Amino acid sequence: MSEIAGPAARHSTVGVRVGNVVVGGGAPIVVQSMTNTDTADIDGTVAQVAALARQGSEIVRITVDRDEAAAAVPRIRERLDRIGVEVPLVGDFHYIGHKLLADHPACAEALAKYRINPGNVGFKEKRDRQFGAIVELAARHDKAVRIGANWGSLDQELLTHLMDANSRLPVPLDARAITREALVQSALLSAERAEEIGLPRNRIILSAKVSNVQDLIACYRDLARRSDYAVHLGLTEAGMGSKGIVASSAALGILLQEGIGDTIRVSLTPEPGGDRTLEVKVAQEILQTMGFRTFVPLVAACPGCGRTTSTVFQELARDIQDWIQVSMPAWKRTYPGVENLNVAVMGCIVNGPGESKHADIGISLPGTGETPTAPVFIDGRKAMTLRGPTLAQDFKALVGDYIERRYGVGAQDAAE
Numbered sequence: 001m002s003e004i005a006g007p008a009a010r011h012s013t014v015g016v017r018v019g020n021v022v023v024g025g026g027a028p029i030v031v032q033s034m035t036n037t038d039t040a041d042i043d044g045t046v047a048q049v050a051a052l053a054r055q056g057s058e059i060v061r062i063t064v065d066r067d068e069a070a071a072a073v074p075r076i077r078e079r080l081d082r083i084g085v086e087v088p089l090v091g092d093f094h095y096i097g098h099k100l101l102a103d104h105p106a107c108a109e110a111l112a113k114y115r116i117n118p119g120n121v122g123f124k125e126k127r128d129r130q131f132g133a134i135v136e137l138a139a140r141h142d143k144a145v146r147i148g149a150n151w152g153s154l155d156q157e158l159l160t161h162l163m164d165a166n167s168r169l170p171v172p173l174d175a176r177a178i179t180r181e182a183l184v185q186s187a188l189l190s191a192e193r194a195e196e197i198g199l200p201r202n203r204i205i206l207s208a209k210v211s212n213v214q215d216l217i218a219c220y221r222d223l224a225r226r227s228d229y230a231v232h233l234g235l236t237e238a239g240m241g242s243k244g245i246v247a248s249s250a251a252l253g254i255l256l257q258e259g260i261g262d263t264i265r266v267s268l269t270p271e272p273g274g275d276r277t278l279e280v281k282v283a284q285e286i287l288q289t290m291g292f293r294t295f296v297p298l299v300a301a302c303p304g305c306g307r308t309t310s311t312v313f314q315e316l317a318r319d320i321q322d323w324i325q326v327s328m329p330a331w332k333r334t335y336p337g338v339e340n341l342n343v344a345v346m347g348c349i350v351n352g353p354g355e356s357k358h359a360d361i362g363i364s365l366p367g368t369g370e371t372p373t374a375p376v377f378i379d380g381r382k383a384m385t386l387r388g389p390t391l392a393q394d395f396k397a398l399v400g401d402y403i404e405r406r407y408g409v410g411a412q413d414a415a416e
Contacts, residue, residue, distance in 0.1 A: 012230045012262050014202050018144045019088025019112035021058050023205060023263045024230030029256070029292055030263035031283045032059035032232075034092070036276060039069035039076070046079045048276060053087035054329065055277040056284050056295055059263065061090040061115060064097070070104035077110040088112035090146070094120050094153075098133035108137055113144040113205075118190040119153040131190065135197045144203045145194060146232055149186040151179070151210035158182050158189075180215060183208045184222050191229055204229055205263070209236035213251040224260045233261035240269040245282050252286055297324050297341035300355055300362075307367040308347035316365070316392045317345040323396065335407035343399060344377075353377070361402045363395050378402060 015025020023030050033052045037044040039062050049060050064070050077089060090113040093100065097116065101108045114134060122130035138145045149155075159182040166172045187206045194204055206229045208219045216235050223231065235251045238244035248266045255261050266282045284295040301317035302308065320343060331338045344359035346352030348367025356362025356377040363386070365374050374386045376398060386394050 013228055014204075014230050016144050016202055016205055016230045016262075018059055018090070018205075020086060021088055021112075023059075023144075023232075025202075027262070029261060029287055030058045031056060031280060031287070032061065032090075032263055032265050033057040033276070033280050033283075034061040034265065034267075035063070036270070037062075039063050039065075040072050042072050042075050042079065045072070045076050046083075049076070049080060049087065049089070050083065050085045051277055052280055053085050055280040057087065057277075057280045059088050059090060059113070061092050061265075064091040064093055064100055064107065064111075066096075067100065067103065070100040070107040073104070074106040074110040090115055093117075093134065095122075097121065098130040098137075101134060101137045108141050108143075111143065113146060114138050115146045115148050116190070117148055117150060117153055118186045119150060119155045124157070128193070131193065132197050135194045135199050138203065139198045142203075144205060145199060146205040146207060147187055147190045147194065148207040148209065148232070149183050149190075150208075150236060151183060151212075151215070152236070154179070154182055155186045158186055176215065180210075180219050180222070183210070183219055184226070187223060188227060191227070201229065205232050206230070207232040207234065209234055211235065211237040213247055216251045217254055220255050220260050221258070224258075230262045231260060232263045232265070234265040234267055236267055238267045238269075240271065244268040248282065249286055253290060256286070256290060256292065294339045296328055296339055297343060299324065300342065300344040300346075300359060302345070302347035302352070302355075304347055307350065308365075309368045310347075310365070312392065313345055313347035313365045316363070316395065319392065320345060320396065320399065331403070331407075335403055338403055338407045341403065341407075353382075357381075360406075361399055365391075 012024035015027060016023045021030055035045055035048045037048050039045050045062060052060050064073060073091065089111050091111040092115045094117055116131065116134055121127060135145065159179065162178050162182050166178050187208050191204050191206055195201060206223060208223050210216045210219060213235065220233065233252055233255055235248045238248045252264055264283050266279045268279045268282065270276055270278065287293045288295055299317060299321050302313055304314065342359040344356045344362030346355050346362065346364045349364065349370055352364030353375060356364050357380050360379060362377045363374050366372050372387060374391055375382050376384050376386060376395065
């Protein structure tokens with residue numbers, strides 16, 4: 001019998017400290033996100049950073065695009081600290097980052113990491129000088145730097161040079177291949193320059209983002225093969241709704257399985273007025289589904305078929321899932337390890353009992369035409385049978401009792 005391939009080891013041996021979080025160096029893969037508020041709006045930005053952090057974002061990036069935004073950063077940091085939100089903040093700098101950091105030293109100090117885009121840090125003779133200024137400030141303040149090359153704002157001078165060299169080859173390569181090479185070179189050359197200036201390798205994170213899944217996979221494979229820097233993964237401009245979720249999951253899942261990636265972001269376009277924290281949930285679900293980390297209890301639920309015309313199992317699965325999401329902030333404090341719980345809510349006799357046995361606690365609801373009883377399995381064994389109109393409430397109570405018994409204070413004391 002062939003063995004199931006497990007995830008590859010993390011490729012980066014270099015750990016980068018970002019505030020109170022370590023990226024790479026064998027640390028768990030980190031989830032990060034980005035606000036879409038005007039950073040100068042202190043109240044709005046604090047509220048969104050706090051919401052993202054409470055959902056589970058371990059690093060949050062904010063836009064620092066002008067003086068008002070830079071001046072707001074230390075006040076945002078102070079407000080977050082006051083309400084107990086310790087999540088590290090990353091400043092997203094484009095075009096004038098060197099000036100903003102120099103003119104606002106409190107901003108430079110309050111941020112845990114600076115994000116530099118080598119494609120727009122400066123142009124022509126200003127590029128090296130302005131890039132160097134940001135790196136020197138990062139070194140002075142002992143901050144991490146993400147050198148984030150992006151397909152949509154690529155260093156045009158480097159791209160033109162590579163395209164010209166390619167055109168002189170006997171058999172020129174495809175233009176997309178050259179563009180990918182320019183993206184990877186932009187990140188690597190900038191990292192090399194940062195080290196020359198004095199920023200140590202354990203303060204550098206690289207990314208090479210594109211919006212096409214296959215191009216992203218190719219770029220990151222190349223980046224990982226040619227360096228051992230810590231790497232940030234993300235499919236840029238992934239899109240809205242299921243398209244963005246599927247594209248990000250496909251791209252990140254392949255790379256993570258190959259051992260590439262130390263921190264991830266899922267760049268979803270929110271619906272108008274939508275919940276920004278969805279990108280955090282998706283990132284967590286990618287990591288948990290693939291077995292890299294655990295964040296919340298998993299609920300396995302039957303998809304339904306012609307044998308399950310009743311909606312009871314759907315409603316119960318939804319109620320359990322919603323209950324877990326709402327309860328997790330308190331559970332994390334009260335029930336250490338509860339994120340490892342597995343619950344099954346199944347809809348008929350075909351797979352219901354088997355799936356329920358594999359879960360920590362599971363219920364097999366009656367399908368169409370089946371006896372209106374619902375066996376409950378706890379730790380692989382049938383524990384009882386539920387019946388009647390309060391079946392859903394009864395099962396939820398059993399799950400609560402199981403959590404208390406397995407993860408509560410008494411269980412912890414017994415384990416010690």
